[in-house]
Amino acid sequence: MSSSASTPILQIITIPHRPTPTSAEIDQELAPALSILTGAPGLVAAWKGRRHEDKYTILLLLLWSDLSASRSFFTSPSYNDFNRVAQPALRGRKITWQQHAPAGQWDLSDLAHLRSVIESPCVEVALTKVVEGGVAGYYDGFRRVVSKVLDAEPGCDGWWISPLIENPQDQLLLINWKSHSAHHEVFERRPGFQQCIDTLKDYYAEFVIPTHVVELSPLFGSLP
Structure with missing residues (x-):
């Protein structure tokens, strides 16, 4: 396997949104935070979905150019801004983001x-x-x-x-x-x-x- 430092990295982020009447309200409340995230250097692609088992929980799949790009964002002032503007939508719930896996290292993960x-x-x-x-x-x-x-x-x-x-x-x-x-x-x-x-x-x-x-x-x- 090659070094993860030069390998694209898939990251899963779980955002437990507060209960709302509509999914449109969730999208509206999270839009400012997601705008900060999608401007992160080294972010190659991002996808957003919801958890089937809990329709208020949002899951993001992020593809970073390498591990250092993800680490740079989550230790930067930009992540502090992301977390701050997301908090009103969470009502004390915590974002989970410590799940990274190499993408493209071998045949099972290409x-x-x-x-x-x-x-x-x-x-x-x-x-x-x-x-x-x-x-x-x-x-x-x-x-x-x-x-x-x-x-x-x-x-x-x-x-x-x-x-x-x-x-x-x-x-x-x-x-x-x-x-x-x-x-x-x-x-x-x-x-x-x-x-x-x-x-x-x-x-x-x-x-x-x-x-x-x-x-x-x-x-x-x-x-x-």
Whole structure:
């Protein structure tokens, strides 16, 4: 693998907005903060969606030119401005942004796979904590079984996986589903789902509880 210092970095930001009557109100309240963010040097592209499980929670997917670009923004006065103007919409809730993963380092996380996930009506976000020493076995099982099951699943149109920079034992798995029900109502009833669980279960440090991003749309830039 190449150094993450020169590799594009995908970051996930979770913004727990206060409950509002309409999504338009959320967009209006967050617009000043997002304007600051999209002006950050080194930001290549950004997408915004909402969490299916909580329609008031906004998720941002950011692609940075490299890790230093993200670190520069989140340690700069601009992030202080971003956080300050976002606070009235949060009502004391905290933004989560410490999730970075290299994009394009190898075959499981290349930009082609990322592109297949970004263009999605429903993205499953599964942060998988792997047992100590089990990452190599986890990747082997994913390549041999899970990737093939997902590629053959009619309701799945792509996937992407990469280790978190904050802790490489933790894996960020994104899966493109045609809908939320295509995952939970259809796929989880198929034999392939159990094949995936049986292949990877010994590598899970804890049970994976995924979330889903819907209404994902471009906010800034585009994939290279």
